[in-house]
Amino acid sequence: MTDKDLRDRIKEVAVKQFNANGYYGTTIRNIANEVKCSLPMIYYYYNNKKELFDEIIKKDFFNVVKKQASHLKSDNIIDLYTKFIYNLNALSDYEKLVYRLGIKVYLSFDGDEELMNLMDEWEKSILPRHREILKSHTKNLDNEKAIVRTLVHLLETLIENIVVKNRYLPEDEIREEISIVLQGCVAK
Amino acid sequence: MTDKDLRDRIKEVAVKQFNANGYYGTTIRNIANEVKCSLPMIYYYYNNKKELFDEIIKKDFFNVVKKQASHLKSDNIIDLYTKFIYNLNALSDYEKLVYRLGIKVYLSFDGDEELMNLMDEWEKSILPRHREILKSHTKNLDNEKAIVRTLVHLLETLIENIVVKNRYLPEDEIREEISIVLQGCVAK
DNA sequence: TCCTTTATTTAACGTTCGTTAGAATTTTAT
DNA sequence: ATAAAATTCTAACGAACGTTAAATAAAGGA
Structure with missing residues (x-):
């Protein structure tokens, strides 16, 4: 230190x-x-205040996000997403604050237009990425689009709870909620 | 005007x-x-800047929230929640911005400790309220607690999409997502 | 050793901030 | 019409802001 x-x-x-x-x-x-x-x-x-702020978002935030997304691997899809969220609890305080600041910018509660555009681009990649993951783990579904949307929406609040509100979410609670959304995709 | x-x-x-x-x-x-x-x-x-900010949250924000919650009535639970969310689209621009500012404070992205405590109190009332609504509309469930939690989490992102990101959500998309979460509660 | 580069400081610049004093204007009541 | 009350203004206050100039101190290589 x-x-x-x-x-x-x-x-x-x-x-x-x-x-x-x-x-x-x-x-x-x-x-x-x-x-x-x-x-x-x-x-x-x-160089100045804005550059300091920008570096935190452009470098550190996207590093944390990418690092976290790289752990998205498992053959059981409910396990996969449970761990994806549960791992957030283990981020360092610094990483959590960086993530939190990124979400603040993502919701355009802070930062400028340039950073907002970066976030928009990033956001566009979210749904397709999870659609691919879901496709490769489940049988064909008629309402696949709606399930992916719901899943991503749920993930967003779970992330917010851990990172923005700084709360600890137990693994079984995370698993319960993800199972409710994915119960149609998965053989019991 | x-x-x-x-x-x-x-x-x-x-x-x-x-x-x-x-x-x-x-x-x-x-x-x-x-x-x-x-x-x-x-x-x-x-009197000063802080009082102006506080009045917006303490008066206007909670008025919008209460007004919106007062429409939570219907005998079909999926209809009830679909309309609850869909109605947000019809808020005036001013109401949406007031709501948005409230959420910003709720996530402690703005405002001070006093306002944050107000929000904490309000948050505590959310889960029990929806638990009551769900209880009165459905048969007994073993995983009722998890379903309420998941539902409230989903509602939160839907609200954020409409109010914070200022997007229009079509009624059928809202209904799809709520149905996915509530599919275990409701007779087909 | 001396010189160059790197790291750090004190002190100040012009600007903008929240806030207020005090005077001028408009509205209202009599 | 006139006095009182409510509204609006110009002008300024001290404090804090982002930023920089210029001087000093420390470190490293010749």
Whole structure:
């Protein structure tokens, strides 16, 4: 913690403050105070406030998301999604806050238009990706489209509960809810 | 629109700007500019910035929520929830923005601790309320708790889609998703 | 050792912020 | 018509903002 690069410590504190007070509620001075460095050091490592914010979303947020999505593997689809969500509990505090800030931008509660467009693009990839996963794990369904939509909607609130509201969700509760949505896809 | 009380017009513009730029990103000057009144007029009708923000949440947001919840009546449970969500599409732009700001506070993306506590209290009432509705509309179920939880989770994302992301959700898509979650509760 | 590069600081810049004092105007009641 | 009350304005206050200039300190290689 104390030996970490000052640049990383600045970003870590920034993530905390952007989360708590938003972009405009966060000041370079407050960041510097919490990092215990002088104010211009922020400008030594980052060109300006916006660039600091942008790097958190563009680099760190999408890294967390990609890392988490890479664990989407299992032959049992209910297991697969249960673990996908349950693993979020184990993210580090920093990763959770980065994820949370990303969701804030995703809902356009913070950030600017450029970041919003990035999020829009990312969002478009969600439904097709889960449709493929579902297709490869289940028999053909007539209401496949609706099930994928419902599943993704459910996943979204589960993620929000863990990451945004910072709550722990037990594995069996996650499994129950996913099973209810996928009960038509899966042989008992 | 032009004949409305200045006090209301100020609040209307404030809702718009608090939504777009957050509490700290919104300035009294910007509000006054968009309202086309002088800056101290805001202070003539509201003691300060925080009081303006608080009134939007404490009064207007909970009014919208209560008004919407009052329509939760029907003998068919799938119809009931479908209409509950579908009706959100018909909210006025102002009501939607008020609702959106409330959700922002609910997720503690804006506002202060006091408002957050209000939201926590409100949240606690959600699950029991829907449990009662479900109980009165369906036969006894073994996994009733899980179904209520899943339903409420699904409702939350549907609300977010309409109110936060400002998208139109067609009635049949809403019905499909609610049916998937409630398929175990309802006789075909 | 001295010089160059890297890291960090103090101090300030112009701007904008929330808020208020105090005067001018408009409306209302008598 | 006139006095009182309600509304609106111009102008300013001190504080905090993002950002930068310029000086100092530390580190590393010749």
